[in-house]
Amino acid sequence: MKQTDTLKTGEMFAILSILIATRASDSTASLFTQKTQNAFWYVPFISLLVILPSLFLLFYLLKKYQDKHLIEMMETVLGGWGSKIIGLLIFISAFLLMGLGNESYVSQIKILYFPEAPGITIALIFFIVVYFSAKKGWKVIGFVSKVLLPFFLLSSVVLIALISNDIVVDRIFPFFGTGMQDVLWEGVRKGSLFYEVFLVTIAYTSFEKTTYFRKGVIIGLLFSITQLITFFFIYATTYDYNSIEKMSFPFHDLTQYVNIGSFITNIETFFMVFWILASFIRFTIYLYIITWIFASLFHIKYIESLLLPIGFFNLIISIIPENVIMNELVFRDALLNYTTPLLISFPVLLWIVALAKGDLKKQ
Amino acid sequence: MTYKKLMVLFLFTLPLLTSCYDKIELEQQSYVVALGIDKGEDKGSYTFSFQIANPEVGSTMATAGSSEEPKETVSILGSDIITATSLANSFVTKKIMLDHMKIIVVSEEVARSEGFIRVIQSASRIPQIRGSVQIVVSKERASQFLKKNKPTMETRPHKYFQYMLQRAQQTGIIPDADIHRFFQITEGDADLFLAIYATTMKEENKTNTKKDHDYLAGEIPKQGGNPTQFMGSAVFKEGMMIDTLTGEDTRLCNILDKTVDMDELFVSFPDPIKPTYQVGFNYAQSSEPKVNINYDNKANHASIDVVVPFELEIIAIPSMVDYALNQDEQNQLIQKFEQTIEAKTNQLITKSQETYGSDPFYWSLYIRKFFKDVPAYEKGDWNKKIFPNAAIHVDYQLKRLTFGKMINDSKIEEVRD
Amino acid sequence: MIQSKKTRSKKTNSNKKTAINPNTKEQIESLKQLFSAEINKDFCHRTVFVNFNKKNAYLFYYSSIVNSDKIEQAIVRPLLEHDGETYENVLTNESFKIIDTLEQVIDHINSGKVVIFSEGEAVAYSLDVAQFQHRNVSPSANESVVRGPQEAFTESLHVNISLIRKQIRDKQLITTASTVGKRSKQDVTLIYIADLVNKEVLQDVEERLRDINTDNVRNVELLEQFLEERPYSIFPSIYYTERPDNAAAYIEDGHIVLLMDSSSACLILPVTFFTFFQSPEDRYSRFMFGNFSRIVRIIGFYLTTMISATYVALANYHSEMIPLDLMLAITSSRERVPFPLIIEVLIMEVAFELIREAGIRIPSALGPTIGIVGALILGQAAVEANIISPIIVIVSALSGLTSFAISDVSLNYTVRITRFMFIIAAGFMGMLTLMGALLLWIMYAASLKSFGVPYLSPVAPTFRSPKDTIFRKAIRNEHFRPGQLRPKDMRKK
Known part of the structure; x- marks a missing residue:
């Protein structure tokens, strides 16, 4: 029978939006404020600009080498060893970022909603849900992302509507925060904010047509950056620059602050429901993608069988860092800074090699 | 039924019997409506007063607790709010929950001291205390304020605070003074923060000298009703109270401040x-x-x-x-x-x-x-x-x-x- | 092992091909023995002296399943009186057939036909005079509508096909039959529109029908369980309906309908989740009214699956979410209840299910009592005895009653089982585990397929469709057939 379950633009859009736009709700914002103060809200835009040329270069290469996903394409260009080294670098940094992200989410849940439960229990529940979701396969992940995305959007619209009264636009001034140079530099260093866009190119060939993939990525990227900036803007305007710096989870502070009328006052659980669903899916996608990268690096056919070990090691990594603030401000900050040059350079390297080999001229 | 099936059944029923980590039944909690902060005996210690709502008053169950007080106010010494709650459990039967707290009452004595910001700072650290909690400065000791406050129309204390503050803020005689705003202004370190000023004490001598809304709490000539008056505001500079403003001045502040809504x-x-x-x-x-x-x-x-x-x-x-x-x-x-x-x-x-x-x-x-x-x-x-x-x-x-x-x-x- | 069984049975099946013995006397004797003619009371055999060839003819049939008038009129009299060349000329009945194996003879007798042996011939003749007893067409009992046709399928294949043909007068509407069952051969009739239906789906269905390896499949209810891909799934993958108008609507969209002689319902496949969610009345009502009832059903769906679980999660883990007034009210009523909240909820949910089950099984004369007893015990008395708190009655009554908004019987079970899973999940870690369970539930639904069609299509994955999923468009704006079926003709004109 002809395939009826194929991924299209909508699924790609949903996947990318969930991967990147949910960053608005974790502690990325507070990470940015440390160095930029109230100018952090447009930092993602700078990061995007920094990363964009490399991204387009990568897309161009993928288009040239038809029907090959990221790792396959690297293998054709760089050959066995070169591709393995770069692929491993990508895998390891993604793996660590996922572990740290996982830890950060678990601590958010713990601190805000389950103060008495041990972190490992929450991490275990997280792991179980994510593992079984990922086991259903890439297509199902795509479908579910698409089904649930409207609900996430709805909840963020509700949140924006409720907070809009407390926004004081003048708080974005002074416009350059800690100073123009600092802000620009921070934007450049955090190019890895859009790491996921590079990672999802592993799924390049899993779509009905590759145009669907490209279209989905571009719309998703536009949407995510809008969402990120909107939310960061809200944080910057509801909290003054001195307060935002002290906040570890601005999203949750926001949901705790808003209320509907005077009768239903504590509605953070309402937002938490969608936030948890989104984070479950986010880590499901993440786990699947990095397992996929690993599997294709070593030509292992059954991705599903690798999910358990990789997920499990991730669980272990996520338990190691002792406290969330340290994790966020030290490890993750450093990791994000170190991966940016990798992301910017490897498409360029690929392009140069491909150009030297003359592959690009043939087609 | 095989052994395996029994095991599965057992595993499924187990969580129903044990209480999971954060699981707590509703009746095992006491809901704090208002928190009072007073100076303790030595430096760095404070007296915290918790006003707890009594669930049995006002419920439809006719026989249950109709003769009981709608609220209970307990005071305890401590250095910060959370440790005080656990200490309070030596005589309060249930776990003290701060999630539904509407106001924090601070005595003028504490507000004028340097320590105020330290106490409030610790409140912002715990997720239980929301940014929308209002800060009220009372002329007398906060514990006294909470005890003396006896609304007659609203049996449940949280309803009283909710309606009272809502209406008074609409008319502009008291400022909008939630914790969120307090931190934005104090940490912004540029402007003055206005907190709600209230008292249950009556100033007898000043009564007839003023006109319109030019009163402070306690000065309003009135008869009957609850002794509590919410009027005017306490001025905070850099986290410390420096002065009071009358209701009229508070109104002017509300008019001139674009971040405050006034109906x-x-x-x-x-x-x-x-x-x-x-x-x-x-x-x-x-x-x-x-x-x-x-x-x-x-x-x-x-x-x-x-x-x-x-x-x-x-x-x-x-x-x-x-x-x-x-x-x-x-x-x-x-x-x-x-x-x-x-x-x-x-x-x-x-x-x-x-x-x-x-x-x-x-x-x-x-x-x-x-x-x-x-x-x-x-x-x-x-x-x-x-x-x-x-x-x-x-x-x-x-x-x-x-x-x-x-x-x-x-x-x-x-x-x- | 299953594979080997299958092949073996196939082998025996193909071996059984006995030609009819030209020595008619012997043949008749063996046939009588085969059917235990001495003790089998309704097995009839008659001898007629045929006019046109002046030979004896022997008639065999079950008297209980044939129309005896018709035998006299259409068989006995022509044979006795008419002239002609062959049997075919004399017996002009439309179902006249020449058969040449013993197995066919047996099949035909079993399915209500008269089999005629002519002296000295190696073939037999069969005529359909079957008259199985069945109810008349009656209004649909379980899928009643206010607006729309009232008649329901009845336990007769012919009547059922006629009910469908009445609504689709299309020369391409095909009814093909295939047999299932090894011992008792039953006909399963597939109905579809030949120039719409997807050939691959059709082949798939036919193949699965062929692969059914059991003695007897008596009706479509059993057939459904033999056909479906995942027998342990909590989601139904075949739509079961007793409404011919519903069946006709799906046939027109390119679905396949299965009918059997002894069922007053049909099976429709392939289907998606939304098939079960919809009711035919949504389409019979006007755009606004139909969509309004869809909204009500969504709310019902949400409430019945989630409200008890949400209540458990909120009350046990996220009590700050409940408005203080409500919480004080709950707290005061719970102070005298001896159970944890989740046990309270489970008691009431189980009680509701018990009453429901009892209500179905109870003889109809006793029906009203169950309502009184149930309402009294569950409502007033349990609260007054401090076994449960009043709010639980509201919650469980809501979740129980709203489950009736899901009109489809199969999905109704899904929803009720889901509710219990969610309650238990919510009991573990509140919203965290509840959302985990919900996600896995959705993931599972999204991974299902019904005869190659993804279960959540056309929403995910997207297909061009009449946009009749959760809400529907105005009927005149529906231009397409459901694309997930890949019909041969996409456009509705």
Whole structure:
């Protein structure tokens, strides 16, 4: 029978939006404020600009080498060893970022909603849900992302509507925060904010047509950056620059602050429901993608069988860092800074090699 | 049934019997409605008072607890809120929950001390205390305030605080003073924060000297009802209380601050034509005040022009002067009103420039766009250098005048005939 | 192992091909023995002297399942009186057939036909005079509508096909039959529109029908369980309906309908989740009214699956979310209840299910009592005895009653089982585990397929469709057939 379950633009859009736009709700914002103060809200835009040329270069290469996903394409260009080294670098940094992200989410849940439960229990529940979701396969992940995305959007619209009264636009001034140079530099260093866009190119060939993939990525990227900036803007305007710096989870502070009328006052659980669903899916996608990268690096056919070990090691990594603030401000900050040059350079390297080999001229 | 099936069944029923980590039944919790903070005996220690709602009062179960008090107030010594809750469990039977807390009452003594910000700071660390909790400064000890407060209409204490503060904030006699705002302003380190001022004590001697809303809590001449009065505001500079403002001044602050919403304001002021009578107005702020700042970068000097557009509805003319149809008298009335309110505003601004050295209107927002980045802005120093020396001009502009649903009052002479 | 069984049975099946013995006397004797003619009371055999060839003819049939008038009129009299060349000329009945194996003879007798042996011939003749007893067409009992046709399928294939044909007068409407069952051969009739239906789906269905390896499949209810891909799934993958108008609507969209002789319902496949969610009345009502009832059903769906679980999660883990007034009310009523909240909820949910089950099984004369007893015990008395708190009655009554908004019987079970899973999940870690369970539930639904069609299509994955999923468009704006079926003709004109 002809395939009826194929991924299209909508699924790609949903996947990318969930991967990147949910960053608005974790502690990325507070990470940015440390160095930029109230100018952090447009930092993602700078990061995007920094990363964009490399991204387009990568897309161009993928288009040239038809029907090959990221790792396959690297293998054709760089050959066995070169591709393995770069692929491993990508895998390891993604793996660590996922572990740290996982830890950060678990601590958010713990601190805000389950103060008495041990972190490992929450991490275990997280792991179980994510593992079984990922086991259903890439297509199902795509479908579910698409089904649930409207609900996430709805909840963020509700949140924006409720907070809009407390926004004081003048708080974005002074416009350059800690100073123009600092802000620009921070934007450049955090190019890895859009790491996921590079990672999802592993799924390049899993779509009905590759145009669907490209279209989905571009719309998703536009949407995510809008969402990120909107939310960061809200944080910057509801909290003054001195307060935002002290906040570890601005999203949750926001949901705790808003209320509907005077009768239903504590509605953070309402937002938490969608936030948890989104984070479950986010880590499901993440786990699947990095397992996929690993599997294709070593030509292992059954991705599903690798999910358990990789997920499990991730669980272990996520338990190691002792406290969330340290994790966020030290490890993750450093990791994000170190991966940016990798992301910017490897498409360029690929392009140069491909150009030297003359592959690009043939087609 | 095989052994395996039994095991599965067992595993499924197990979580029902054990209590998971954060699981807690509703009846195992006590809900704190208001928290009071007083000075303890030694430095760094405080007395925390928890006002706990009694769930059995006001429920439909006829026999249950109808004779009990709707609330219980307990006080305990401690250094911060959370440890105090656990200590309080030595005589409160259930786990103390702060999620539904509506207000934090701070005694003036604590508010004026340096330690206040430390206590409040620790409150912001725990997710249980929301940003929307209102800060109330009480003239007496907070524990006394909470105990003496006996609303008769609302049996449940949280309803009382909710309605009371909501209504008082709508009329503008008390400021909007939630914790969120407190931290934004205090950490912003440029403006003054206004907290709600309240008391249950009555000042007997000052009663008849004042007019309209120019009262502080405790000064309002009244009879009957709850002894508690919410009126005016406590001024906080850098996290420490420095002064109080009357209800009228608080209103002016609310008018001039664009981040505060105010619904309606009933004011009365002397009739310009027959000064023995008062005219009653409904003042409505039609749009935000326009604050225009001209900032001179080199001299670090600012001149501030404030335009306040407003609408008036005349609700009472006991003097029977025909303001509705007589244009002259109407102009006189408007001018008088604008003059009076401008004079009062100028008085308040001068006071804040000279005495406080900072503004309670959150005007530092407007100066921000003249600075490129935060270090420059902090160097400019709004509250020490710019504001105290600024040239400020306030202009109230009437946009609309209405006369209620009646054009004219009945001719009293003809009625008396 | 299953594979080997299958092949073996196939082998025996193909081996059984016995030709009819030209020695008619012997043949008849063996046939009588085969059917135990001496003790089998309704097995009839008659001998007729045929006019046109002056030979004896032997008739065999079950008297209980044939129309005896018709035998006299259409068989016995022509044979006795008419002239002609062959049997075919004499017996002009439309179902006249010449058969040549013993197995066919047996099949035909079993399915209500008269089989005629002519002296000295190696073939037999069969005529359909079947008259199985069945109810008349009656209004639909379980899928009643206010607006729309009232008649329901009845336990007769012919009547059922006629009910469908009445609504689709299309020359391409095909009814093909295939047999299932090894011992008792039953006909399963597939109905579809030949130039719409997807050939691959059709082949798939036919193949699965062929692969059914059991003695007897008596009706479509059993057939459904033999056909479906995942027998342990909590989601139904075949739509079961007793409404011919519903069946006709799906046939027109390119679905396949299965009918059997002894069922007053049909099976429709392939289906998606939304098929079960919809009711035919949504389409019979006007755009606004239909969509309004869809909204009500969504709310019902949400409430019945989630409200008890949400209540458990909120009350046990996220009590700050409940408004203080409500919480004080709950707290005061719970102070005298001896159970944890989740046990309370489970008691009431189980009680509701018990009453429901009892209500179905109870003889109809006793019906009203169950309502009184149930309402009294569950409502008033349990609260007054402090076994449960009043709010639980509201919660469980809501979740129980709203489950009736899901009109489809199969999905109704899904929803009720889901509810219990969610309650238990919510009991673990509140919203965290509840959302985990919900996600896995959705993931599972999204991974299902019904005969190659993804379960959540056309929403995810997207297909061009009449946009009749959760809400529907105005009927005149529906231009397409459901694309997930890949019909041969996409456009509705």
